[in-house]
Amino acid sequence: MRWSQLYVPTLRQDPADADAVSHRLLVRGGFVRQLMAGHYSLLPLAVRVRAKIMDVIREEMAAIGTQEFVLPTVHPAEIWERSGRSEVIGEEMFRLRDRKGADLVLGVTHEEIFTVLAQELRSYRDLPQMWFQFQTKFRDEPRPKSGLLRVREFTMKDSYSFDLDEAGLDRAFRLHRAAYERIFARIGLPAVAVHASSGVMGGSESVEFMSPAEAGEDRVVRCPGCGYAANTEKATSALPAVADGPGPDAPERFDTPDARTIEELARLHGVPAERQVKTLVYVVDGQLTLVLLRGDHALAEQKLVDTLAARALRPATPEEIQEALGASPGSLGAVGVTDLPVLADEALRGRTDLTTGANTDGVHLRGVSVERDLAVRRWADLREVAAGEACPRCGEPLEVVVTIEVGHIFKIGRKYTEALGVSVLGPDGERVAPVMGSYGIGVERALAAVVETHHDDKGIVWPVAVAPFEAVVTVLGSTDATVAETAEALYRQLRAERVDALLDDRDERPGVKFRDAELIGIPYRITVGARGLAGGTVEITARATGETRAVPLAEAADHVRKLLTAA
Structure with a gap:
């Protein structure tokens, strides 16, 4: 293939809407064009x-x-x-x-x-x-x-x-x-x-x-x-054991008008997040459901879907929550709730002397014992693992x-x-x-x-196995008959040896040709110019490393073939 006949609409500037490296480079390199959101022409x-x-x-x-x-x-x-x-x-x-x-x-x-x-x-x-x-x-x-x-x-x-x-x-x-x-x-x-x-x-x-x-x-x-x-x-991960006190004989109410989040309750009332019960409300296949986690843990929603084999699942709206529990998010809890399904994460099993919402705006309960005070219908692993927690197999910190x-x-x-x-x-x-x-x-x-995975500040660096072309023969001085004929002969030799080669025969400046070859990521560039030919050589540049070697013209095709085989 000759570059002069190839449709490669490269761009000098990044597309304004590109939010990923691959998006930016595939558009700049003339690989793709967007037709509409989510639909691309290749x-x-x-x-x-x-x-x-x-x-x-x-x-x-x-x-x-x-x-x-x-x-x-x-x-x-x-x-x-x-x-x-x-x-x-x-x-x-x-x-x-x-x-x-x-x-x-x-x-x-x-x-x-x-x-x-x-x-x-x-x-x-x-x-x-x-x-x-x-x-x-x-x-x-x-x-x-x-x-x-x-x-x-x-x-x-x-x-x-x-x-x-x-x-x-x-x-x-x-x-x-x-x-x-x-x-x-x-x-x-x-x-x-x-x-x-x-x-x-x-x-x-x-x-x-x-x-x-x-x-x-x-x-x-x-x-x-x-x-x-x-x-x-x-x-999953292995959590360290938590030592709880026995707490009071029954939960105790206390006013928290200024605390609507786990963080505010910890900061303003001295209740660490790991000693709080977080109450989430979901609609699962049409059924309002309470989901309980430790205050410092996040829900892995797919785990909830899998646990319940749910066909449809969404967070409940504030209006649905208010109607069912009588309070707004931030003051919710499961103490005394018996008419709705309650699921709890395994990390709460056996915990005592915890704090949770009282289902009254601006009020919480302290001294909550999970098994005594909460009507948990089902236990499951629901939490999202965080970095640094212990591996469930060997105990090492997880990434x-x-x-x-x-x-x-x-x-x-x-x-x-x-x-x-x-x-x-x-x-x-x-x-x-x-x-x-x-x-x-x-x-x-x-x-x-x-x-x-494969790019640098100049463009794409394709692995040989999937590169659009394995090598490009870059002609410097396409109006020089000797240079053009030599490049043509080398290109044909590469093709004969089953190298997927591109001939850059465009009437462009060397810098433009080099930048385009780097942008679209061709693994090897073979530069044919009058200066090198005067000494009987061509230059072979590896895109991945930038290393350039002068190679005798007669050995160039074989050298490229060996590089490709090694890759």
Whole structure:
């Protein structure tokens, strides 16, 4: 490819609305353009990177025996209603009607549709099966942001396994986990496998692959000592034991007209946060519910969703709280509440002599014994782990790292096969629903995550495996016939040796050509100019290190090939 014929609309200034490094550099480098919020056009350079990422994924999927499909993106709404996810996904799903009035949806994912295909499986002899595709997904994100990291339309590699029993699912899960580790290593993306919530997908187990990056929206708790790692939605920690006094025989009221927060109660009334009971009020599937935590702990909302298997969950409004409890947020508590469900975090179990709201504005209760005074219906791990807390496995201090989710694998069991009526004849002659696994990688998000990891102040530094071009032959003095002809010959030689090369034959100043090559991140630049040719050499510059070497012209193509092989 010749740069003079390539569409690369680079920009000299950062886009004003870019809030992530990848967003800024992909727009500046002429890789993407936004059509509207959450929808991006991929330009030729991005298409090339995307294709290389997909090639790596496709190779690793084939290596574990997964077969490629292409399924529709427009689905009958009825299938999603049968699985129960139409209501659960709610407004995130794009919905439409055709001219005949049939209700349709745009595919958020494809568990249901692959399960429909699995209805043709007849016997245990047809199993196991592992199927995958690359397909566009549509999600009506309320706040698309950060370029390709959070969008409404994107390409996903989604794969699905069907097995007779849980042992087969375990095997498929292990195969996909290992394949994902190879994929991310090959494309140069550091990714940590962590325990995660299964969310609306359902199932018994899930693992996320998280890439550390400042632009990430997920937080991972990890232990530098033993390697424990989990999303904050799933993570646990070991808390030190707390010594409580017996306290009074019954809770005592005291006035707190100036305290509406945990911090104000601690500062103005001398009650440490760890000795307070925080009361949150949620509406869970239409039911007002009280959630209790230690005052210095935060709720991991997904843990609450998972604990209750909630289909719909939201914080209660001040009006709903006032009507149910007779007080405003800041003076709430569960003492004496028996007509509403009360859930408590495990960190409160057995605690005594605590302080909580009295359900009267400006009044609190001291001397509260949790088991004596609170009608807790259910205990669960509900709190969000904080940095510095002890690892649940080895006791070392935990770290909290901001990350981007680049892959997610699930053991989803029989949720969809049972809902959609899939069964096979088992070895004993009885019919059984196959067990499923689901495994996803967002392709464009992976592309952006690579940029988040591989860049400097000059632009993108693509790993060789996914770079839009492996090398660029930069012509200095394109009007010099000898220089132009030499560069052309070298370019052709590189192509003959299967180097993915670009010839920068533009009539531009050297500085412009160098800056553009650095901005778009081509791993190796081969500079052909009259001064070097006078000595029989060309210059080869590595984008990652900036190191430049003069190499004899006759050895240049072989030298580049060796560099690429080593990379």
